[in-house]
Amino acid sequence: MAARRRPLALAAAEPQDRARHDEGSCRPSVQRRPSPLLPALVAAVLSPAAAWAHADGHPGGGGFVAGFLHPISGLDHVVAMVAVGLWGAVLGPPALWVLPVAFPMVMAFGGLLGLLGVPIPGVEIGIALSGLVMGLMVLFEIRPPLGLAAVIVAAFALFHGHAHGSELPAGSNALLYSLAFVMATGLLHLMGILLGETRRWPGGRRFVQAAGAAVAMVGLWFLEQALR
Amino acid sequence: MNGVFAHLTPTGLGPWGDGMARLVLQPLDLLLLVTLVLLAVQSARPWMDRLGLVLPLSWLLGGLVGLGVGKEWPLALPCTALVTVVAMVVSLGLVLRIGDRLLLGSTAGLGFFFGLAAGSSLAGHGGALAALLGEAVAIAVLTALLLMALAPPHPRWLTLGLRVMGSWIAASGLLMLGWQSRHPF
Numbered sequence: 285m286a287a288r289r290r291p292l293a294l295a296a297a298e299p300q301d302r303a304r305h306d307e308g309s310c311r312p313s314v315q316r317r318p319s320p321l322l323p324a325l326v327a328a329v330l331s332p333a334a335a336w337a338h339a340d341g342h343p344g345g346g347g348f349v350a351g352f353l354h355p356i357s358g359l360d361h362v363v364a365m366v367a368v369g370l371w372g373a374v375l376g377p378p379a380l381w382v383l384p385v386a387f388p389m390v391m392a393f394g395g396l397l398g399l400l401g402v403p404i405p406g407v408e409i410g411i412a413l414s415g416l417v418m419g420l421m422v423l424f425e426i427r428p429p430l431g432l433a434a435v436i437v438a439a440f441a442l443f444h445g446h447a448h449g450s451e452l453p454a455g456s457n458a459l460l461y462s463l464a465f466v467m468a469t470g471l472l473h474l475m476g477i478l479l480g481e482t483r484r485w486p487g488g489r490r491f492v493q494a495a496g497a498a499v500a501m502v503g504l505w506f507l508e509q510a511l512r
Numbered sequence: 513m514n515g516v517f518a519h520l521t522p523t524g525l526g527p528w529g530d531g532m533a534r535l536v537l538q539p540l541d542l543l544l545l546v547t548l549v550l551l552a553v554q555s556a557r558p559w560m561d562r563l564g565l566v567l568p569l570s571w572l573l574g575g576l577v578g579l580g581v582g583k584e585w586p587l588a589l590p591c592t593a594l595v596t597v598v599a600m601v602v603s604l605g606l607v608l609r610i611g612d613r614l615l616l617g618s619t620a621g622l623g624f625f626f627g628l629a630a631g632s633s634l635a636g637h638g639g640a641l642a643a644l645l646g647e648a649v650a651i652a653v654l655t656a657l658l659l660m661a662l663a664p665p666h667p668r669w670l671t672l673g674l675r676v677m678g679s680w681i682a683a684s685g686l687l688m689l690g691w692q693s694r695h696p697f
Binding site: 381384385386388389391392393395396397398399400401449452458459460462463465466467469470 | 539540543592600603672675676679680681682683684685686687688689690691692693694695
């Protein structure tokens with residue numbers, strides 16, 4: 285924990301303290317600020333999305349906007365994906381980035397299975413359980429080994445992906461749809477991580493636990509619906 | 513026309529401009545470019561500087577061969593699979609275990625294959641050669657700009673961001689593979 289807080293403390297320190305810290309290191313710092321070109325390049329790379337957003341000739345089909353809205357249109361999916369980020373923040377690095385990297389990849393694999401028509405039993409129950417289980421993990425700040433945490437998240441991602449894959453509509457802009465779909469999922473993880481990072485502040489830990497409890501309650505409600 | 517290997521979209525700038533615009537309007541070539549840049553900047557090796565030369569040249573060579581073939585080949589599925597695999601390598605940070613020669617050979621091979629797909633899809637269009645050259649120039653410029661912006665050393669957050677971006681591309685590729693299997697073009 286101390287190591288994690290060190291950069292913040294350093295940032296808050298006086299300039300001479302920072303200079304002393306740099307002098308104390310064995311070698312000169314090689315890190316540099318990212319180029320100011322980066323935001324412009326990111327905008328350029330994402331520009332096809334803007335160009336194609338209105339070029340979708342398939343109502344309800346696969347454009348960037350449709351793909352982006354798909355993952356955030358269901359509360360059960362939203363809470364689970366936010367919970368992945370929250371749990372990652374609770375576990376700290378490297379889980380902080382391993383879980384959000386593992387989730388979209390396995391989710392996409394589940395989507396592939398769904399698109400290929402490979403059945404997975406109990407998809408709705410699995411999705412509901414994901415919210416419940418990960419919400420409880422956040423609530424009680426359970427810290428299993430990284431491998432186990434990744435397996436848990438990946439298993440639930442399979443259910444989410446399968447459900448999404450089965451629902452993907454036919455459309456001409458399939459790749460943009462898929463990209464937007466994954467980006468929306470990743471941004472939900474990021475939202476969870478940012479919420480989880482409030483644990484650094486006074487009262488933040490309780491806030492994150494409360495968020496975990498809320499996720500678990502939503503998961504429980506969906507589980508009850510799925511078991512009816 | 514399909515969304516994976518779009519043919520030329522008229523921009524009003526002539527075949528050259530249409531070819532440059534194709535890179536932006538044709539997501540799979542763009543994804544290959546971004547993925548290879550991510551792979552290169554992760555490796556932090558001298559050959560990273562050569563990517564800006566190897567990729568456009570191999571792509572152009574493949575494009576010329578594709579134009580010479582004169583008919584469209586159904587290469588969307590293998591191209592998507594290749595991007596997915598490379599993006600997985602990026603997201604898992606496996607690049608350090610790959611030798612320099614293999615990396616360089618893979619880059620050249622991928623550029624050639626994607627160029628072949630693009631060239632064969634452009635065959636039969638008026639001004640196809642100019643369009644091909646325009647897209648090759650666009651690839652060279654965008655690759656150089658991205659390499660410049662993302663050149664190592666990276667802050668920690670950017671290192672993680674590169675991996676996350678790789679995982680997003682890999683995930684999109686997986687979904688795309690399923691999509692193409694369900695809705696073959």
